[in-house]
Amino acid sequence: MIDLRSDTVTKPTEVMRRAAYEAEVGDDVYGEDPTVNKLEEMAADLLGKEAALFVTSGTQGNQLAALTHARPGNEVILEANSHIFQYEGGAFSVFSGVQTRTIQGNRGAMNPSDVAAAIRGDDVHEPETSLICLENTHNKAGGAIVPLENMQAIYQIAKENQVAVHLDGARLFNAVIASGISAKEYASYTDTVQFCLSKGLGAPVGSIIAGEERFIKRARKWRKRLGGGLRQAGIIAAPGIVALRDNVERLTEDHQHASELAEGLLNIRNLSLEAIVETNIVLMNVKETGLTAKEFLLKLKDQGVLAVPFGPYTVRFVTNYGVKKEDIIKALVAVQAIV
Numbered sequence: 001m002i003d004l005r006s007d008t009v010t011k012p013t014e015v016m017r018r019a020a021y022e023a024e025v026g027d028d029v030y031g032e033d034p035t036v037n038k039l040e041e042m043a044a045d046l047l048g049k050e051a052a053l054f055v056t057s058g059t060q061g062n063q064l065a066a067l068t069h070a071r072p073g074n075e076v077i078l079e080a081n082s083h084i085f086q087y088e089g090g091a092f093s094v095f096s097g098v099q100t101r102t103i104q105g106n107r108g109a110m111n112p113s114d115v116a117a118a119i120r121g122d123d124v125h126e127p128e129t130s131l132i133c134l135e136n137t138h139n140k141a142g143g144a145i146v147p148l149e150n151m152q153a154i155y156q157i158a159k160e161n162q163v164a165v166h167l168d169g170a171r172l173f174n175a176v177i178a179s180g181i182s183a184k185e186y187a188s189y190t191d192t193v194q195f196c197l198s199k200g201l202g203a204p205v206g207s208i209i210a211g212e213e214r215f216i217k218r219a220r221k222w223r224k225r226l227g228g229g230l231r232q233a234g235i236i237a238a239p240g241i242v243a244l245r246d247n248v249e250r251l252t253e254d255h256q257h258a259s260e261l262a263e264g265l266l267n268i269r270n271l272s273l274e275a276i277v278e279t280n281i282v283l284m285n286v287k288e289t290g291l292t293a294k295e296f297l298l299k300l301k302d303q304g305v306l307a308v309p310f311g312p313y314t315v316r317f318v319t320n321y322g323v324k325k326e327d328i329i330k331a332l333v334a335v336q337a338i339v
């Protein structure tokens, strides 16, 4: 099977498996796992933040940000198609007791004046706005890169209103490689940032959240409260170190493959693309084929290719390091066979 469902399906490399086997470990609840500590220091340094925390998933990282930045009764502003709003089970409301306020963005970028207008005042009837969440790259916008200027403008508005900013940077390094802007630069326009080791970077487990020391200290306690106190976690942190060290630059290949896939799809009748391809995600519209996305995907699976529905007529392909150039050609042949 050619698996284009997501970059979450990446499997650890031999180097990662060996690093896991050889990892020095200790009890991370006591802060004594040297491998986890090394990963956290590497990540904080890369992002230009005071500290970082190894967490079990991107979702956990985003939830810890809300639990730490916000409190029950607050309102959190986020983009209408953000992963936090669409794919995390309403966890902001469940765990943090906050009200979410969505703003429709353009290719994932919220208009700064819309954000400014959404920030609540001190009227007794209103919730307090305590957090603004950004997402870069933006998944449902087709892996779109949110412009740095947009992040900068929103961050300035947030600071003028004493509101925190969190970046869901699950695919931050895809943005870094595609734009040539450093992770440190992107992270300078957000108070906290989450990025995934387990997606395009290829680690088997985990994400990082990073921010000020005092934020990370409070987030670590929230992680413990959620049963996320890790013990000899160096075994799963070691592949994360390999991912950060070896797998960032190669994301270019995934982007190249996504562009080749998109180009090929444009030459197939009754198909269209829903977004320009900037990184590793391709959103294809199949409505003109007379099939729904789910029907199309069943036929595609019969042809040996996996992808996921991202709307009634939207099929999402995500390239990753398990997908080679010849797989892209085979995937195009499979799609052609259906329409």
Ligand SMILES: Cc1ncc(COP(=O)(O)O)c(CN[C@H](C(=O)O)[C@H](C)O)c1O
Binding pocket: 005, 006, 007, 008, 056, 057, 058, 059, 060, 083, 084, 087, 135, 137, 138, 139, 168, 170, 171, 196, 198, 207
């Ligand atoms: C922008 C963003 N932020 C956070 C997460 C959550 O990461 P995990 O909790 O899966 O590690 C994801 C995962 N995205 C997954 C995928 O794209 O296949 C699914 C949709 O959950 C994400 O795309």
